[in-house]
Amino acid sequence: MRFAILADPESWYLRDLARAAAAQNHAVTQVSFSQIAAEIGGTENNRIFSGEHDLTKFDALLVRTMPPGSLEQVVFRMDCLARLEAQGISVINPPRALEAAVDKYLTSAKLQAAGLLTPRTITCQTPDDAMAAFDSLGGDVVVKPLFGSEGRGITRLSDPALALRAFKMLAQLGAVLYVQEFIEHEGCDLRLLIIGDEILAMKRRNPLDWRTNVSRGAKTELLLVTPEMVDLAQRAADSVGALVAGVDILPGKDGRLYVLEVNAVPGWKALARTLNVDVAARVLQFVTARCHAR
DSSP: OEEEEESOTTOHHHHHHHHHHHHTTOEEEEEOGGGEEEEOSSSSTTEEEETTEEGGGSSEEEEOOOOOOOHHHHHHHHHHHHHHHHTTOEEESOHHHHHHHTOHHHHHHHHHHTTOOOOOEEEESSHHHHHHHHHHTTSOEEEEOSSOOTTTTOEEEOOHHHHHHHHHHHHHTTOOEEEEEOOOBSSEEEEEEEETTEEEEEEEEOTTOSOOOGGGTOEEEEOOOOHHHHHHHHHHHHHHTOSEEEEEEEEBTTSOEEEEEEESSOOOHHHHHHHTOOHHHHHHHHHHHHHHHO
C-alpha cells in the first residue's frame, strides 16, 4: 500500500513508520501541511496536493504533526483532510478527531459529556475571570495553553500575586486562559495508547517534578492495565472520535482515576522502548486493515 505521512522531514516518527512500512512491503511518502493545495473542477475533480504529490492517489494519510498556522490556514488544512476522507482515503486520525483533541477546552467538554471524571476546569479570556477561577478552584491550579502537548507551557500557580501576573501576561498575548484544579497525586500518571481495539500502556513517574511527561524527565515502567483503565481510555478516545490516541489518566490521592487528556497525534517512542514493542508496525497493521475494510 501507499501511505502519505504528514510530518516534519526530520521527524523520528516518520523514520519509524518508514522502517515499519518497508518491513511490510508498503511505501511511505512524507508530505507537508504547508504545501497542501486543492483543485476543484478541471479534468480530474477535487484533487488535493502536497507539493508534487496527489494525496487522492494514496491508500491512507497518517497525520503526525499539527503545525501552527493562521485561522484560515488551519481551517483550510482540516477542510482538505475532510475532503480526502469523503473521497475514500483513510485519514488517521480523522479531521474531526484532530480538531477536538488539539483543543483542550473541547476535549475536556467531550470527556465530561461522555461521563468521564476529569479535573474541574474554567476556561475564560480575561485576567479578572481567571482570578475568579483561581479562587473558585481552591487557589492551587494548573494553567495550560489551549493548544499544546508534552507539558509545554504548563504552569502550576498557588500564589495569588503570581497568578494575576501570569494571567495578565497571557491575556496580553491573546491567549485563552485554561485554568484547571490541581489534583493531588503520587508523582505518576498512566499513558494508554489506543490503536483501534488494542491498548498499550505504561506508567510515567517523576519524583522531581509534578509534571509526569517523559520530556520533563519522567521515568517509564510497565503498567498492569485493569479493566477500568481500558474502559476509561477507550471511552476517552471515542469521545473525540480518535482511532489512534494517547490517553493520559491521573490516579489521584483520593483513589479516583482522572482522565486528563486525549492526544490524537500521540507519541510512542518511550512506550515502544518501555514495552519492547514495535508500535509503528502495529499502527500500520491497523491502518492496513482499515483500508481493506473500506
